[in-house]
Amino acid sequence: MNYPIPARQRETLLEIKKSKFHARAGFVDSREAAMALLEEARTCYPDARHHCWAYVLGNPAMPSSAAMSDDGEPSGTAGKPILNVLQHKDVGDVMVIVSRYFGGIKLGAGGLVRAYSGAAQQVMESLEIKTQIALTTVSIDADFKHEQYLRHWAEQQNGQVIGCDYAQHVKITLALPHSALAELEALSGSLGLNVHDA
Known part of the structure; x- marks a missing residue:
């Protein structure tokens, strides 16, 4: 299933009563990637008081995982508002981190919720997105003469060549969008390819 993901990282700044909220949004496809972005x-921002965050992994319609952290802010005033913004944006594999510099004026719980929501909203609105295309991996046994053609064909389908093994035939492993599978079946008949799940 295809879904929108961040095309590149974005950063915005929101200032409220002298407190600065640096919001960063970017692509993450695992907890490890999220922790690296954090x-x-x-x-x-090594001297920021708090680095509050939330992420949603996988398809936003049914995420495989979601997490958040208040990083020392009062419970529920930072991570949850950021996550709420993400859950309403229909973007998957995304993380937002808000680094806060305290400006000397306390915002109160409601003020913090609004500030973290606002910072997350602002960075998500400026985020450029692209479509994540779900790929299926297949292995193809073919004559050597078909290898270049298959590589070129896979590229045209927005697929990727994952590997190639050479024996009596060439065994080429491709990751292809679902839309290309029917065409591959037709190709396998005309070129005499042996296609199977990888």
Whole structure:
């Protein structure tokens, strides 16, 4: 299933009563990738008091995972508002980190919720998105003469060549969008290919 994902990282700044909220949004497809992005934010803003965050992994319609952190802010005033914004944006494999510099004026719980929501909303609105295309992996046994053609064909279908093994035939492993599978079946008949799930 195809779904929107961040095309590249974005960063915005929201200032409320002298507190600065640096919001960063980016693509993450695992908890490890999310923690690496968090580390990047901490390195960029080493003296920020809080680095609050939330992420949604997988298809936003049915995420495989979601998580959040208030990072020392009062419970429920930072991570949850950021996650709420993400859950209403229909973007998958996304993380938002808000690094806060305290400006000396307390915002109160309601003010913090509005500030973190606002910072997340602002960065998500500026985020460029692209479509994540779900790919299926297949292996094809073919004559050597068909290898270049198959590589070229896969590229035209927005697929990828994952691997190639050479024996009596060439065994080429491709990751292809679902839309290309019917055409591959037709090709296998005309070229005499042996196609099977990888």
